[in-house]
Amino acid sequence: MDRFDWKPFAVLSVLLGYLFVFGKLYTLMLLTRAGMYCIVTIGMCLLVGYAGQVSIGHAAFYAIGGYTSAILTIRYGVPLWGGLVCAVALSCAVAFLIGIPTLRLRGHYLAMATLGFGVIVYSLIHSSIEFTGGSSGISGAPPLTLFGTNLAEDGGIFYFLFVWINVAVFMLLAGNIIRSRPGRALMSIHGNEEAANAAGVNTSAFKLKVFVLSAGMAAYAGFLYVHYDGFIGANSAELMLSVIFVAMVAVGGMANLWGTLCATVLLSLLPEFLRRTQKVKAADLPDFIHNSLGLSDTQIFKLIQKFQELDVLIYGLIIIVFMIFMPQGIFTGTADMFRTLARRVRAVRGKRRVSDAS
Amino acid sequence: MSLLSQIIQFTFSGLANGGTYILVALGLNIIYNATGIINFAQGEFAVFGSFIMITLCMAWGIPAPVAFPITVLALAGIGALFHRTAIAPLKKPSVITMVIITIGGSIFMRGVAMLIWGKYPQRLDPFIDAPPIRFMDAIIKWDTLLVLVIVALVVAALYWFFEKTVTGKAMRACAENREAALLMGINVDRIVLLSFALSAALGAVAGVVYTPGASMEYGRGPYFGLRGFEVAIIGGLGNSVGAVLAGILIGLFETFSAGFLSPTYKEAITLALLLLVLFVKPSGILGKAEVARLKDF
Incomplete structure (x- = not known):
């Protein structure tokens, strides 16, 4: 069917090279975080987009990864790689235990179970203060070192590179899975589970495998996060984050890895972008606004403060608009849009030519 | 406080909470039956209902018995608007697209x-601003009793609506089999619109009965949604009798x-x-496995 496509990888590496050399440190920091989310959503894309199993609890796996490694390395002096292995193993084991009863069944029982599970993890992190630090979180996790260099040094420019190389490797891996036998099995499950079963695909085993894989990837991302920031808080397990992970895959066009990648980067940068465009001061506003509204500076300041809270609202709106107008995802959606645009332009030109001739 | 009076106290507050959850769960069930999706904005309907009630009563000084129906109608309007602007424009509605839209809607x-x-x-x-009832050391607020009465009335009214009226029967027919309902001349699109309005109105009632004596903040939606969701699943998704039982169970x-x-x-x-x-009985305490197998979600 479709073979390995190197072009997106080439574009990605050129982009990364450019950012590595010319990017501002702040941009790189934001993109490093986005890259960690990408690792989560690549796994989610396999699970939600290809196998059609919705999970609304992946932030919990992300948090399990981060907290496990943080607690082990800080409290028990376990080396980093030990923290990594335990984090991923614990997350996979938990996913396995949840997956066994729920993935036997057809339908979206996984969504319901993971929703409950995610909130349980959040409330456990929040309430077992002596173990997880409660709402103040855990800080002081050792930074990630590779070949004797601290990756988080120099504003984390090497961390940026490291995370994104990881993303590329996972993209490669996920692409290979999709093009191979298991990938076709996953898609057949999404298409029609009974038919897949009848065709000899052990559907529950495949669903379980991809769920455990995606949970492990989320835990790995959590590990990367905690040894970058040094800090992890209960908000990393929030229901909202799990929901946003699903939204990222959906906006990316479900069964579309590169679309998911783009959507993840866009949606993780969006809140920051919205916050920044709203940082307008009352004095920056043109005079006619002051005069026509007849408001004092403090009143206008309050008004602006109100509008700065719009970011949540716009975030929700963007998700709705994407799903209504581009249900096939940003990648295919934008391509389709250009195609229709080109067709319209051609049609208009054609008409003009006809009218010129007559 | 003796153990018995503790039990009485917990029973009443548990039932009052359970009543709120039942209303949220019934709202979820109605939309689920009409469209096959879980509406993630259901908790936000409750929050909006509560806030509109607070504005009407506290800021504008409208008496509660008048403000209550206004709030419910307002939310029915919001529910209908939500369907018309966010769900109806979809060209090829799939379950997952609609679910993501309700997620976006809840954030919005x-x-x-x-x-x-x-x-x-x-x-x-x-x-009701009267001194609470004291019964064997247990303190029961009048509002708690009022909540129980309101929830019971709403459940009874819903039962009557679904069993006795033509529209209610049409809604049940749609839940049973959309295509067949369409062939029998039922306007399925209007039924879905009605489901959103009705379910938002139920959310409003849930929000309103929850608030007196307590407070409301903008981030409460997921809490209501989650509890309602839990009740709906334990009762068996789409099963209203199950939701009532499960609501009482979860509240207690x-x-x-x-x-x-x-x-x-x-x-x-x-x-x-x-x-x-x-894990043990995924179709819920009253759900039937055969029914669950036919559903998309």
Whole structure:
């Protein structure tokens, strides 16, 4: 069917090279975080987009990864790689235990179970203060070192590179899975589970495998996060984050890895972008606004403060608009849009030519 | 306080909470039956209902018996608007697309609530301002009893609506089999619109009965949504009788576990019940496995 496509990888590496050399440190920091989310959503894309199993609890796996490694390395002096292995193993084991009863069944029982599970993890992190630090979180996790260099040094420019190389490797891996036998099995499950079963695909085993894989990837991302920031808080397990992970895959066009990648980067940068465009001061506003509204500076300041809270609202709106107008995802959606645009332009030109001739 | 009066106290507050959850769960069930999706904005309907009630009663001084129907109607309008602007324009509606839209809708409504009513909790005066009933050391507020009466009335009214009226029967027919309903001349699109309006109105009632004596803040939506969701699943998705039973069960379980086991881990313990039911009997306490197999979600 479709073979390995190197072009997106080439574009990605050129982009990364450019950012590595010319990017501002702040941009790189934001993109490093986005890259960690990408690792989560690549796994989610396999699970939600290809196998059609919705999970609304992946932030919990992300948090399990981060907290496990943080607690082990800080409290028990376990080396980093030990923290990594335990984090991923614990997350996979938990996913396995949840997956066994729920993935036997057809339908979206996984969504319901993971929703409950995610909130349980959040409330456990929040309430077992002596173990997880409660709402103040855990800080002081050792930074990630590779070949004797601290990756988080120099504003984390090497961390940026490291995370994104990881993303590329996972993209490669996920692409290979999709093009191979298991990938076709996953898609057949999404298409029609009974038919897949009848065709000899052990559907529950495949669903379980991809769920455990995606949970492990989320835990790995959590590990990367905690040894970058040094800090992890209960908000990393929030229901909202799990929901946003699903939204990222959906906006990316479900069964579309590169679309998911783009959507993840866009949606993780969006809140920051919205916050920044709203940082307008009352004095920056043109005079006619002051005069026509007849408001004092403090009143206008309050008004602006109100509008700065719009970011949540716009975030929700963007998700709705994407799903209504581009249900096939940003990648295919934008391509389709250009195609229709080109067709319209051609049609208009054609008409003009006809009218010129007559 | 003796053990018996503690039990009485917990029973009443548990039933009152359970009543709220039942209303949210019934709203979820109605939309689920009409469209096959879980509406993630259901909790936000409750938050909006509560805030509109607070504005009407506290800021504008409208008496509660008048403000209550206005709030419910307003939410019915919001529900219908939500369907018309966000769900209806979909060209090829799939379950997952609609679910993501309701997620976007819940985020959007949370933003709107924060913008209009601010970030701080707001309170609502009790409906009945009389000294509470004392019964064997247990203190039962009049509002708690009022909540129970309202929930019982709403459930009874819904039962009558679905069993006796033509529209209600049409809605049940759609839940049973959309294509067949369409062939029998039922306007399915209008039924879906009605479902959203009705379910938002139920959300409003849930929000309103929850608030007096307590407070409401903009971020409460997911809490209502989650509890309603848990009740709906334990009762068997789409099964209204199951939702009523499960609501009572969860309400009582929540208050009793907080009172006797651990208030800190109340949330985790209550949700563990959800996982238990999903693992042991995934179709819910009253759900039938055969019915569950036919559903998309």
